[in-house]
Amino acid sequence: MSFSKFIFKSSFRKKSATLFVISGMTISIILILLSGLNVGFVREKYMDTDFMILGISNDNVSNFIIMDNKTDITLTDTASGNGNSYIIGKKDIKLYVNESLINMLKSEEGVDGVVGTYTTSFNPNNNFDSNNNNILTITGFKSSEQELMKINIIKGRMFDDDKKEIVLSKKEMKVLNKDVGDSVSIANEDYEVVGITDKKYGESYTSLKNVLDIETVKQENGGKQNNRDILWEIHIKVKPNYNITKIAENIEKKYESEEKRNLSLHVSEDKSTISFLPDLTYKLIPEFIAIIMILIFITKSVHDKTQEIGLLKAIGWKSKRIFSMILGETFILSICSFLIGSITCLIINFEIQTTKANLNLDFISFLQTLDTNVFTYTFLIVIGIALIGGLFPAIKASRLSPTEALKYE
Amino acid sequence: MANIVEIENLTKYYEKGSVKALNGINLTIEEGEFVAIMGPSGSGKSTLLNMIGALDRGDKGKIIVDGHNLLSKKDLSTFRSQTIGFVFQLDNLLPMLSSIENIELPAYESKTSSDEMRKKALELLKSVGLEDKAKFSPVKLSGGERQRIAVARALINSPSIILADEPTGSLDSDNSQKIIQLLKDLHEKENITLIIVTHDSNVANQSNRIINILDGKVVNDSN
Ligand SMILES: Nc1ncnc2c1ncn2[C@@H]1O[C@H](COP(=O)(O)OP(=O)(O)OP(=O)(O)O)[C@@H](O)[C@H]1O
Numbered sequence: 052m053s054f055s056k057f058i059f060k061s062s063f064r065k066k067s068a069t070l071f072v073i074s075g076m077t078i079s080i081i082l083i084l085l086s087g088l089n090v091g092f093v094r095e096k097y098m099d100t101d102f103m104i105l106g107i108s109n110d111n112v113s114n115f116i117i118m119d120n121k122t123d124i125t126l127t128d129t130a131s132g133n134g135n136s137y138i139i140g141k142k143d144i145k146l147y148v149n150e151s152l153i154n155m156l157k158s159e160e161g162v163d164g165v166v167g168t169y170t171t172s173f174n175p176n177n178n179f180d181s182n183n184n185n186i187l188t189i190t191g192f193k194s195s196e197q198e199l200m201k202i203n204i205i206k207g208r209m210f211d212d213d214k215k216e217i218v219l220s221k222k223e224m225k226v227l228n229k230d231v232g233d234s235v236s237i238a239n240e241d242y243e244v245v246g247i248t249d250k251k252y253g254e255s256y257t258s259l260k261n262v263l264d265i266e267t268v269k270q271e272n273g274g275k276q277n278n279r280d281i282l283w284e285i286h287i288k289v290k291p292n293y294n295i296t297k298i299a300e301n302i303e304k305k306y307e308s309e310e311k312r313n314l315s316l317h318v319s320e321d322k323s324t325i326s327f328l329p330d331l332t333y334k335l336i337p338e339f340i341a342i343i344m345i346l347i348f349i350t351k352s353v354h355d356k357t358q359e360i361g362l363l364k365a366i367g368w369k370s371k372r373i374f375s376m377i378l379g380e381t382f383i384l385s386i387c388s389f390l391i392g393s394i395t396c397l398i399i400n401f402e403i404q405t406t407k408a409n410l411n412l413d414f415i416s417f418l419q420t421l422d423t424n425v426f427t428y429t430f431l432i433v434i435g436i437a438l439i440g441g442l443f444p445a446i447k448a449s450r451l452s453p454t455e456a457l458k459y460e
Numbered sequence: 461m462a463n464i465v466e467i468e469n470l471t472k473y474y475e476k477g478s479v480k481a482l483n484g485i486n487l488t489i490e491e492g493e494f495v496a497i498m499g500p501s502g503s504g505k506s507t508l509l510n511m512i513g514a515l516d517r518g519d520k521g522k523i524i525v526d527g528h529n530l531l532s533k534k535d536l537s538t539f540r541s542q543t544i545g546f547v548f549q550l551d552n553l554l555p556m557l558s559s560i561e562n563i564e565l566p567a568y569e570s571k572t573s574s575d576e577m578r579k580k581a582l583e584l585l586k587s588v589g590l591e592d593k594a595k596f597s598p599v600k601l602s603g604g605e606r607q608r609i610a611v612a613r614a615l616i617n618s619p620s621i622i623l624a625d626e627p628t629g630s631l632d633s634d635n636s637q638k639i640i641q642l643l644k645d646l647h648e649k650e651n652i653t654l655i656i657v658t659h660d661s662n663v664a665n666q667s668n669r670i671i672n673i674l675d676g677k678v679v680n681d682s683n
């Protein structure tokens with residue numbers, strides 16, 4: 052029998068012991084995965100998804116300051132209605148932001164990126180459900196800004212600025228009963244649907260966005276608006292470690308005086324980071340518990356092998372081979388637990404997301420929206436911790452003389 | 461003939477010196493001898509056997525086995541795997557492996573391919589009369605059968621010395637005799653040095669030499 056086959060067999064040496072370790076580790080892994088995935092889920096409960104159209108969001112990866120051309124009354128409404136944001140600035144001033152402002156803002160201290168967007172509503176001449184959402188809201192921006200806008204394409208691709216192409220949100224694709232390759236007609240023009248966008252769990256910004264290139268949107272709306280240079284929103288991404296409120300205040304002060312007009316700044320912040328424990332702690336508590344659990348289970352399982360290790364030493368096995376056996380077994384147990392844990396977690400999460408959050412998702416598209424990083428990191432954490440947990444009792448056992456180890460109970 | 465075991469004034473103390481398990485052993489064993497070690501419980505028989513098999517280190521004195529100075533040698537695992545075949549009182553077989561896989565265990569350290577390993581293990585299984593039980597787990601074997609598997613396991617690396625610590629201690633007289641006969645045959649055919657610790661005078665009487673131990677010292681040597 053080859054040594055690797057031996058390791059494999061040896062991993063499942065005692066049914067009850069193996070079951071014990073695998074179930075302990077599986078529970079820990081589910082804990083890590085759920086906490087990783089559900090930080091996004093918790094946020095989502097505090098963010099009304101329709102609100103995304105205003106693009107008001109600030110999670111730990113991107114800080115957006117949003118300026119727009121609406122009166123503050125509109126902003127206050129949205130903000131108070133959702134309780135997610137607060138407003139600094141004047142309350143009674145109308146603000147127009149134009150494209151020249153973008154370049155100026157780009158050079159401000161602490162600003163990482165600036166995107167100008169233009170949002171308008173269309174009534175598509177299709178069988179759009181008029182009882183429900185009778186208007187298709189479309190946001191235009193340059194397709195190169197996909198990343199800053201956090202547009203998550205789950206099928207197809209991003210639109211091309213120079214072609215008559217559009218990306219629709221998953222939700223509206225369902226309402227319109229369209230798929231990639233079909234066309235929708237907006238203001239008497241046909242657009243090919245080239246991609247579907249959907250929210251990634253944990254990201255609250257771009258979920259239900261229908262996107263088209265900015266020039267087209269502006270043009271389509273040209274009749275209504277007399278100044279084509281006007282943007283609907285400017286989204287500013289703030290560099291990490293910069294204070295978002297301070298930057299907002301600076302911008303407000305500066306452009307108020309220079310442009311000789313008042314600015315209304317809408318700084319948004321995610322409520323979960325304000326009223327809950329700091330995000331990191333919230334995330335780390337379950338992970339910390341899970342890591343301790345993994346350590347305990349693996350340590351116990353290796354410790355229980357002390358007698359076996361004594362026998363193998365007595366018949367002439369070198370410490371190196373004993374270590375490879377222990378590490379190999381730990382690896383196999385971790386992978387089994389990870390697979391069982393991941394599948395369980397996916398099913399649990401699917402249930403939560405679809406029933407509680409009322410999302411209309413089938414399992415496959417649910418999988419597509421998942422943040423695969425959570426799984427990768429969890430896998431690396433689990434393997435790392437388990438190997439460390441296995442190493443210490445293995446070193447201890449290999450230091451005992453075979454006679455002592457053989458007597459071990 | 462050459463001495464395969466040379467022991468001079470070997471001591472092994474436990475519990476900070478309050479237990480003198482070996483208290484100045486002097487002993488030489490020649491290559492190809494069949495030696496029985498006897499003595500009351502707690503006299504130090506197992507301790508002595510463990511010293512010869514390098515399962516534990518002595519404190520003082522000198523112990524040279526097959527040319528290896530065991531008190532100063534750093535890596536004992538190679539010595540254990542190449543020179544010694546150990547048969548324990550309890551067979552110590554691993555229950556998740558089949559009989560044949562248990563026999564193969566020591567061979568991982570001897571650079572044999574898994575095919576060669578299997579071939580050799582099958583031969584040994586045949587020589588202990590259990591070729592039909594190759595795929596059985598030790599859990600499904602009788603005590604005597606398990607001990608025969610343990611003997612086969614001790615032989616897979618072709619050791620020059622077999623050490624057996626009461627290999628028949630848990631067996632009835634029929635099964636005991638089978639095990640002893642097996643070891644005796646080996647000793648006669650292959651000229652393997654055989655050292656057995658036993659309480660059983662029937663077993664001891666089949667050896668060439670009986671050494672009696674008391675309180676960690678050799679008190680009588682039939683040589
Ligand atoms: N690990 C240990 N720690 C402390 N004392 C020990 C240890 N191993 C053996 N001893 C002591 O050393 C003495 C000799 O033990 P040993 O096992 O060699 O006896 P034995 O002759 O094999 O006895 P038995 O016939 O009962 O197997 C005993 O007094 C025992 O208590």
Ligand SMILES: [Mg+2]
Pocket residue numbers: 505506507625
């Ligand atoms: Mg003993």
